[in-house]
Amino acid sequence: MKKKIVWIVNEYNFPDAFKSRQTNLCRQLNLHGYDAYIISGSIKNKGGENVLSKGEKYRFVETDEAKGYFINTASYHRSYERVLVALQFQNNIWKLRNELPNPDVIVSDFAGLFGNVFLKWKKKYGTKVIYDILDLWPEGFVDMGYLKKNSPITKVLYNMEHKSYREADGIIFSFQGGRDYIVDKGWSKEKGGDVDTSDIGYLNNGIDLATVDKQKDECVLEDLDLDNNKFKVVYLGSISAFNGLDVLVETAKELQERNVEDVVFLIYGYGNQEERLKKMAQDYNLQNIKFKGVLDKKYAMNLLTRGNLNIFTFANTALLKYGVSPNKLFMYFASGKPVLSMIKPAYDLVESRKCGISVENNPTAVADAIIKMSKLPEEEYRLYCSNARTVAEEYDYGKLVNELIRIIERKR
Numbered sequence: 001m002k003k004k005i006v007w008i009v010n011e012y013n014f015p016d017a018f019k020s021r022q023t024n025l026c027r028q029l030n031l032h033g034y035d036a037y038i039i040s041g042s043i044k045n046k047g048g049e050n051v052l053s054k055g056e057k058y059r060f061v062e063t064d065e066a067k068g069y070f071i072n073t074a075s076y077h078r079s080y081e082r083v084l085v086a087l088q089f090q091n092n093i094w095k096l097r098n099e100l101p102n103p104d105v106i107v108s109d110f111a112g113l114f115g116n117v118f119l120k121w122k123k124k125y126g127t128k129v130i131y132d133i134l135d136l137w138p139e140g141f142v143d144m145g146y147l148k149k150n151s152p153i154t155k156v157l158y159n160m161e162h163k164s165y166r167e168a169d170g171i172i173f174s175f176q177g178g179r180d181y182i183v184d185k186g187w188s189k190e191k192g193g194d195v196d197t198s199d200i201g202y203l204n205n206g207i208d209l210a211t212v213d214k215q216k217d218e219c220v221l222e223d224l225d226l227d228n229n230k231f232k233v234v235y236l237g238s239i240s241a242f243n244g245l246d247v248l249v250e251t252a253k254e255l256q257e258r259n260v261e262d263v264v265f266l267i268y269g270y271g272n273q274e275e276r277l278k279k280m281a282q283d284y285n286l287q288n289i290k291f292k293g294v295l296d297k298k299y300a301m302n303l304l305t306r307g308n309l310n311i312f313t314f315a316n317t318a319l320l321k322y323g324v325s326p327n328k329l330f331m332y333f334a335s336g337k338p339v340l341s342m343i344k345p346a347y348d349l350v351e352s353r354k355c356g357i358s359v360e361n362n363p364t365a366v367a368d369a370i371i372k373m374s375k376l377p378e379e380e381y382r383l384y385c386s387n388a389r390t391v392a393e394e395y396d397y398g399k400l401v402n403e404l405i406r407i408i409e410r411k412r
Contacts, residue, residue, distance in 0.1 A: 003035040006408070007103040008068075008132075010040045011089045011114060021134070021174075021327070021397075022109070024208050026066040028401035034408075037101060038068030041089045043075055050075055058096055069100060086110070090117040097121070105408050107132050111164030113157055119167055130170035130407055132203070133178060136319060137161070143317045162187050165195045170407040172201035176347040177322030199410070203403045206395035207330040216301040225290060226306040230264045231374040233340070234307035236300060237328050239271030239291075242315045247342060249280050250363035252289040255370070263370060265289040265311075268303065304335035309373050312341040312350070316361050323347035333392035338384035340369055355388040 006029055010022045022038050029036035042052040042059075052059055052072045059070045073089045076082045093100075094117060104127065108115045111131040121127035138157040141147040147154045165171055165182060173179070179188075179200045187193040226232065239245055245267070252265050265288060267277075274291060281289050295303065304310055310332040314324055324345045332339045333349075339356035341348070351358045357373065359365040373381070 003033060004104040004408070005101050006034050006036040006105045006107060007039045008036060009093075009106060009108045009110075009118070010038060011086045011110065021205055023066045024206070024397035025107075025401055025404060026068070028397055029404070030066075032401065032405060035101070036066075038066055039093065039100070040068060040070060041073040041085065042070040043073055043085065057092075058099070071096065086114045090114065093117070094120060103127055105130065107404070109134050110137070111168075112137060112161035115164050116160055119164075122167070122169070128169040128408070129167075130172060130404075131164055131168050132172045132174070132404075134174045134205075134325075136181060136322070139181070140317075140319060143319050144315070158185075162195070170201060170410065172203045172404065172407060174203060174205050174325040175323035176202055176204075178202065181322050201403050201407045203400055204395055205325045205327050205330055206397045206400045207334045207392050208398075209334060209392060209396045212301040212331070212334050215298050216305055219296075219298040219302055221295075221299040221302050221306075223292070223303075225264070225266055225292070226303065228264075230262050231309070231370075232307040233263060233265045233309045233311055233370060234268070234304060235265070235311040235313070236268045236295065236303065236331070239267070239269050239274045239277065241273055243271070243273075243313050244315060244342070244361060245273065245277055245313060246280070247361055247363055247366060248311065248313070249277055249284070249286070249289065251366040251370070252281065252286050253284045254363045254367045256284075256286055256288055258367070260367075260371060261288075263288060263374060266292055266307065268292045268295040270294045300331060301335060304332060304337060307335075307337060309356075309370065310335065310337055310339050312339050312343075313361075314343045314345075316343055320345035330392060330395055333388045333395070336385045336389040336392075338373060338381070338388060340366070340373065342366060349391060353387055353391050354384065355391055356384055 008022045008026050026036045026038050042050050052070055057072055061068060061070060071089055071092050073085050076085045106118045106121055106127055107130045108118050109132050111133060115131060118129045122129045138147055138154055142149045142154060165187060179197050182188050182195055182197050183191055187195040188197040235248060237243065248265060255263055278291050312329055312332060320343060333355060339350050341350045341358040342361045344358045348358055350356045357369045359369045
């Protein structure tokens with residue numbers, strides 16, 4: 001019997017995608033008897049390097065984890081250029097449709113402006129099109145103030161997003177409130193619209209436990225700050241305005257002013273706010289926070305298991321009512337250490353599964369929570385650790401892929 005060919009489309013960064021949701025789903029589909037490929041642009045998400053040579057239209061790539069195709073796209077350095085590159089990617093992939101394996105199913109992580117091109121395959125070839133929604137777009141830009149809600153261009157973008165949901169063979173959201181979003185927009189059939197929300201998929205981001213557990217033991221991070229006896233509060237990730245790390249610096253200041261000497265903040269990562277935050281800490285003369293710089297991903301799990309409390313931050317936006325599903329949170333859970341979340345979203349796994357504490361995003365609340373966690377009885381602390389690891393086991397991609405398979409095989 002011929003294997004179903006599945007494209008998992010990730011427009012921007014195939015190299016980084018090889019360590020991502022797309023990689024894990026691609027690998028798992030292949031293990032379940034599908035012929036799955038990642039289809040991606042050729043520009044690395046960070047740095048703008050093109051992995052293809054000039055004039056090279058595409059290239060087949062295969063690793064131990066996944067296989068797929070780079071589609072040549074231009075480099076970009078500004079946000080608006082990234083949008084143009086995404087549009088170029090759509091145009092190029094359509095031109096190459098007769099040179100790539102003809103898909104039975106396309107799973108796109110973008111709908112609307114960046115995803116409607118795949119409806120051409122549905123119309124011309126009968127290809128099943130599934131939208132795997134990781135971010136709400138343009139809603140996220142409206143919420144952050146980059147687009148005006150009622151501007152003509154925003155209305156066009158909403159209409160294109162609506163078309164994706166209306167004509168898709170399947171819709172999957174990586175956060176639990178995806179169906180709520182469609183209902184709130186008035187697009188659902190129950191609200192008089194034309195989008196069937198009776199069987200919307202929910203496929204959270206997750207973790208490949210076998211890989212990260214192996215890395216934890218084999219890739220040991222040499223860092224003396226992890227070997228002291230202080231209560232280590234660890235942040236791992238981007239240092240951008242979106243992550244709101246000002247509150248961590250202010251929390252370190254508050255703890256220092258309270259003469260709490262047994263807590264240290266270790267910040268691993270980089271971003272455009274790093275130097276400003278370093279100066280902020282220096283101006284406050286803080287002795288309890290250290291910016292550790294970029295960390296090779298292979299050391300991430302070893303790092304997280306050696307801290308005492310992992311900090312989760314996110315932009316405090318109206319979209320939190322639909323839930324969140326960042327990859328980092330599941331890395332934190334997999335480490336088997338408690339999480340302190342500086343947001344209180346709907347569908348909050350940290351609180352509902354007792355993996356840690358969620359607090360309001362202000363220095364006093366965060367400081368109080370850190371002190372509380374640092375003074376927990378051993379048995380209570382270990383229960384938080386155990387709960388976190390249990391959640392990670394439930395969200396292993398080997399289990400999560402079953403929801404994608406269900407949507408792929410569902411009869412419409």
